[in-house]
Amino acid sequence: MCDNDTQKEAEEYLRRHPEMTRRDFAKLATGAGLAMLFPPMANAQSITEIDVEIRTADGVADCYFAYPSTGAHAAVLVWPDILGLRPAFREMGKRLARSGYAVLTAHPFYRDARSPVVKLGDSFGNPEVRNLVLPMAQNLNADTHFTDARAFVAWLDDQPQVDTNKGIGTTGYCMGGPMVMRTVAAVPDRLAAGATFHGGGLATNAPNSPHLLIPDTQAQMLHCVAQNDDDNNPEAKETLREAYAAARIQAEIEVYEDAMHGWCALDSMVYHQAQAERAWSRLLNLFGTALS
Secondary structure (H helix, E strand, O other), X not given: OOOHHHHHHHHHHHHHOOOOOHHHHHHHOOOHHHHOOOOOOOOOOOEEEEXXXXXXXXXXXXXEEEEEOOOOEOXXXXXXXXXXXXXXXXXXXXXXXXXXXXXXXXXXXXXXXXXXXXXXXXXXXXXXXXHHHHHHHHOOOHHHHHHXXXXXXXXXXXXXXXXOOOOEEEEEEOXXXXXXXXXXXXXXXXXXXXXXXXXXXXXXXXXXXXXXXXXXXXXXXXXXXXXXXXHHOOHHHHHHHHHHHHHOOOEEEEEEOOOOOOOOOOOOOOOOHHHHHHHXXXXXXXXXXXXX
8 A cells, every 4th residue: 555665665766777767757748648658559449438427425525537439338446545546547447448348437536526536647756645645545434435345336337338247357556455355245236347556455353344344245356466565464465365265255366576566657757667567467367258
């Protein structure tokens, strides 16, 4: 999970990788510049994208919906990282839609502010940004994860672009990791696949640790773990493996070498394109199997 310690580790990583500079990423984090980080995509579908507002138990969430322009498709719910819904996650949602999915990217901080809550090019490395988003993240908890998940899944199932004969997938980054695990538990009869990328707090000693929900789920799972997160808590992946095995749930859990917390987010200072693409390929493999 993003905190001051992971930020210090990111800064040390950047010192070891001088080719990755703040100026480089500021240039990339400009609209179409983000999309340039993706390799060319074969057989990309034509898509439609719209901003939507979804009523929840706590208000109205402003979210982003992208989907193939024709037909009905399996749905995917995306939970962003601690910087919330912003251009980087719109591009990532758009890319998934081009692969043939109806993709709702949530704005988890709607209780506090509309998206985006950070400016284009802002980084978690900026203390002012951390002071802004950390209190918003702390306003969320297991209860809000469950209620939001149920509201967003219900909304998706009401859309004509969603094929309700197919299962739903969900992905989460950083703090979105626990949201994924609570989503697959909140609506187990609809959620067929879940994936976390540098997800924090998936297996803890807390009485409401997400991993304790695994026996209540049915979804096939993918957990892509940052190397520094694993270095700090190597037992977490083993706890997950044991819980999935006991529940007879299919799960892929892998530590990504030289990948720091945040490596999959397009606008992250530690974005690792090669490892992010490998994680993306595992996601498409999971969805191609579980959501077909």
